[in-house]
Amino acid sequence: MAERYDVIVIGAGPAGYIAAIRAAQLGFKVACVEKWRNPAGERALGGTCLNVGCIPSKALLASSEEYEKALHHLGEHGIAVDGVSVDLGRMLGRKDQIVGKMTKGIEFLFRKNKIAWLQGHGRFAGSADGLWRIEVENEAGVELEEARNVIVATGSKARHLPGIPVDNRLICDNEGALAFDSIPKRLGVIGAGVIGLELGSVWRRLGAKVTVLEALPTFLAACDDAVARECRKIFTKQGLDIRLGVKIDEVRSGKKGVSVGWTDDQGAAQTLEVDRLIVSVGRVPNTEGLGLENVGLTTDERGFIEVDDQCRTKLPGVYAIGDVVRGPMLAHKGEDEGVMVAELIAGQKPHIDYNCIPWVVYTSPEIAWVGRTEQQLKADGVAYKAGQFPFAANGRALGMGLGEGFVKVLADARTDEILGVHIVSANASDLIAEAAVAMEFRASAEDIGRVCHPHPSLSEVVREAALAASDKRALNM
Ligand code: FAD
Ligand code: NAI
Numbered sequence: 321m322a323e324r325y326d327v328i329v330i331g332a333g334p335a336g337y338i339a340a341i342r343a344a345q346l347g348f349k350v351a352c353v354e355k356w357r358n359p360a361g362e363r364a365l366g367g368t369c370l371n372v373g374c375i376p377s378k379a380l381l382a383s384s385e386e387y388e389k390a391l392h393h394l395g396e397h398g399i400a401v402d403g404v405s406v407d408l409g410r411m412l413g414r415k416d417q418i419v420g421k422m423t424k425g426i427e428f429l430f431r432k433n434k435i436a437w438l439q440g441h442g443r444f445a446g447s448a449d450g451l452w453r454i455e456v457e458n459e460a461g462v463e464l465e466e467a468r469n470v471i472v473a474t475g476s477k478a479r480h481l482p483g484i485p486v487d488n489r490l491i492c493d494n495e496g497a498l499a500f501d502s503i504p505k506r507l508g509v510i511g512a513g514v515i516g517l518e519l520g521s522v523w524r525r526l527g528a529k530v531t532v533l534e535a536l537p538t539f540l541a542a543c544d545d546a547v548a549r550e551c552r553k554i555f556t557k558q559g560l561d562i563r564l565g566v567k568i569d570e571v572r573s574g575k576k577g578v579s580v581g582w583t584d585d586q587g588a589a590q591t592l593e594v595d596r597l598i599v600s601v602g603r604v605p606n607t608e609g610l611g612l613e614n615v616g617l618t619t620d621e622r623g624f625i626e627v628d629d630q631c632r633t634k635l636p637g638v639y640a641i642g643d644v645v646r647g648p649m650l651a652h653k654g655e656d657e658g659v660m661v662a663e664l665i666a667g668q669k670p671h672i673d674y675n676c677i678p679w680v681v682y683t684s685p686e687i688a689w690v691g692r693t694e695q696q697l698k699a700d701g702v703a704y705k706a707g708q709f710p711f712a713a714n715g716r717a718l719g720m721g722l723g724e725g726f727v728k729v730l731a732d733a734r735t736d737e738i739l740g741v742h743i744v745s746a747n748a749s750d751l752i753a754e755a756a757v758a759m760e761f762r763a764s765a766e767d768i769g770r771v772c773h774p775h776p777s778l779s780e781v782v783r784e785a786a787l788a789a790s791d792k793r794a795l796n797m
Contacts, residue, residue, distance in 0.1 A: 323436075325351045327665060328454050328467040330442040330610070332356070333367020335642025335654030336473030337426050342662035343471075344433035351465060352435055353442030353456050358423075359499075363439050365426040366419075367475050368643075369651045372495045375422055377518055379415035380498065381682050384525035388684075396721055406526055408503060415498070438465065443611035452615070452638065469637045469665050472625060473658065474610060476603040476643035481510070484571045490578050490596055491571065494519070497598045504528045504595035508580050512539060512562055514681050515600035520560055521683050530560050531592055533582055535601075537565040542679075544693040544742040546708070546728055551687055551744060554724060558684075571597065605644045620646075630670075631661050639664070653677050676759045680749040685725045688748035690756045691740030694730060703733035707765065707788025709781050711745050713796055716776035722746035727785035729755075729765055736764035736790055741782070751782055765790035 327343045329336045332354035340352040356371060358364045364371055390404045430437050440458030447453060451466040478493035480486050488496030497519045503526045509516045512534035524530040539562065540548040556562060565585030572579045580592040605623045612619070617633055620626050625640040627633055633640055639661040642654030656672050663670040681687040697704045708728045711717040725744030732739055741755035758768055768786035773779045780796075788794040 322453070322464040322466045323351070324451070325349050325436070325465065325467040327351075327469045327471065327662070328353065328438075328442075328452070328465060329471045329473055330454070331367065331473035331475055331606075331642070331644075332365040332426065332437070333473060333475045333642060333654065334369045334651040335475070335658045336367065336471065337365060337429070337658075338655040339471045339473060339641060339658030339662050340435045341429055341433050342659045343665065344435050346662055346666040348469075348662075348665070350433075350435045351438050351467070352430065353438040353440065353454065355439070355441045355458075358419075364423045365430065365437065366423040368477075368494075370422045370426070371419060372498060374651050376415045376419050376498045377494075377515075377522075378682060379418045380411070380522045381518060381684075383411045383414065384522045385684055388525040393721060406503065408501075408526070412499060438463070441609060443609055444470075444615045444617070445611060446614050450637075455611070467637075469639070471658070471661055472610070472633075472638070472640040472644060473642045473654070474606040474644050475654075476605050476649055478599070479602045479604045481568070481599060481601060484510075484568070484597075484599055485573075486599060487573070490573045492596060492598050494600065497523075497600075500596060506577070506594040507531070508533065508578065508592050508594035508597040510568060510580075510597065510599045511535075511601040512564070513600060513602065516598065517555070517560075517681055517683050519598055519600070521555075521558075524559055531594070532560055532562045533566045533568065533580070533592070534562065534564050535566060535568075537585065539564060540681075540687075542693075543687060544689060544728060544740070545695055546726075547687060547689065547742050547744055550725065551683070554685065554744075555683065573597075603643065603649055607644065630664060631657050632664075637665075647674060648677060648679065650677065650679065673760060676756050678752045678756045680752065682749065685722070685745045686748035687744055688752035689740065689742040690752055691738065691759055692730065693740060693742065694728075697730060697739060702739065704739060705731050705733050705736075705765075705789050707731075707785050707790065707792070707794065709784035709788055709794055709797060711778070711781055713784075714776070714778065714781050716778055717745070717781070719776070720746065727751070727781045729768075729782075729785040729789040731765040731786075731789045736766055738763055738765055738768070738786075738789075741785075743782070745778060745781070747778055751778060754779065754782055769793075 326348035329352040438456045440456045445453040445455045507528040509532040567583040570581040577595040578597040641657035643649045660670040678690040712723040728742040730740040765786040773783045784794045
């Protein structure tokens with residue numbers, strides 16, 4: 321006899337586990353199907369984000385930053401350190417411990433909220449009497465479950481390139497690149513996107529000579545131009561060798577490492593010899609074996625499950641959220657969609673303003689933005705004002721030895737409404753939250769400018785940039 325639920329969620333990444341928790345909070349009987357196994361073979365919740373994404377990458381970014389600080393920056397403070405070295409095993413062990421703590425934390429939250437974790441691969445088997453039938457397959461066999469509502473949150477996986485076999489030893493996607501067993505002397509990265517820059521930075525700080533090969537002729541094309549220009553300068557100075565407009569021709573791996581044949585932006589053939597290669601050229605939605613055909617669910621030409629603005633599919637009671645649907649592949653975007661869908665099922669009227677979803681790249685300095693870039697405003701013919709303020713003029717930033725970067729605020733020329741905020745700086749990931757709140761409340765630049773900000777703090781730069789945008793009256797410039 322099939323067990324009957326109000327809501328079955330397929331996938332327990334940030335989109336799925338948050339959807340399950342919110343649905344349980346709203347009083348529904350909830351189950352979540354999850355098949356993930358960690359390298360030790362244990363079942364784990366948390367999806368890409370907790371196991372091989374956001375959390376482990378940020379742990380390694382933090383560790384490698386400490387190392388770099390000890391090597392190169394403590395001297396400025398008058399602190400001498402000798403014999404600084406890396407114990408990579410311990411560094412990776414720390415990362416794994418954090419991952420374990422976080423994934424166990426989701427297990428605790430599932431127990432607390434009485435969410436049934438159905439361990440195994442979930443797929444649509446059909447429908448009957450207004451109930452969706454979901455099969456869950458694991459080593460014990462196949463079980464049938466039923467629910468009036470199903471939330472698909474199966475996430476994404478790394479996109480691989482034809483002719484470049486990822487073995488996660490020499491040629492790696494994100495999974496292998498978070499677990500190298502030694503620090504490569506020479507590291508190649510294909511794709512100067514978020515993963516390429518974050519993980520490229522980790523291994524550069526730990527001692528690798530890193531070459532990044534990017535197909536597009538522009539660096540960080542999604543960012544505001546001023547941000548992209550500043551970051552290219554900073555990352556190049558740090559030692560990342562970034563090549564734009566390249567075409568990858570042939571990749572061969574052998575005993576000595578990996579050889580990448582590529583054509584540069586002048587059309588000249590080049591070869592890059594490296595010990596390891598990271599392939600970070602985007603991610604693709606996970607719909608394999610989901611049984612979409614059994615219920616008539618379709619995907620778009622890029623493989624995403626088709627949904628409307630509120631994540632409804634064309635089937636009644638079936639929703640899809642997170643990386644498996646359109647929109648940015650960001651954990652917090654999936655989480656917010658999870659909350660929205662659970663509240664929709666409960667008959668509430670939730671809403672997401674996709675324009676107010678912040679983006680962050682966790683390099684050093686960090687890059688964060690929300691809203692539109694200057695080039696987008698120009699293309700859309702919007703009359704705007706811009707204000708920019710550097711961290712070099714902020715006492716807290718100088719005290720911390722982190723005077724690089726700036727905040728740029730873009731506001732409507734007539735109404736002063738904030739249209740976009742772009743930050744390059746330490747802790748930009750935290751600073752951008754103020755801008756996201758302001759934009760959700762449709763604040764003007766003057767609103768931020770008139771709010772008291774703590775002194776000395778990095779947040780004063782956000783205020784100064786807002787004042788500069790509002791009526792060119794930054795106070796410390
Ligand atoms: P996922 O996290 O991919 O989870 C989907 C889950 O569904 C998986 O656990 C999978 O096992 C399960 N599943 C799939 N199919 C089935 C099935 N048929 N049956 C049962 N289970 C199934 N985003 C940020 O916002 N900030 C960051 O700092 C950040 N860093 C990242 C770093 C890296 C290296 C990577 C790779 C990604 C990073 N991301 C980051 C992106 C973020 O990880 C994703 O946007 C997020 O994980 C998407 O959440 P999701 O729940 O949609 O899918
Ligand atoms: P990405 O989309 O950020 O970058 C991929 C890059 O590879 C692009 O610049 C693209 O032009 C380039 N590229 C594509 N094909 C190529 C080819 N054949 N040769 C050379 N370059 C090529 O994808 P990435 O870095 O793999 O990350 C995947 C997703 O994971 C991101 O889009 C993001 O949504 C998420 N993520 C988010 C993070 C964050 O929020 N801090 C951190 C890491 C990942």
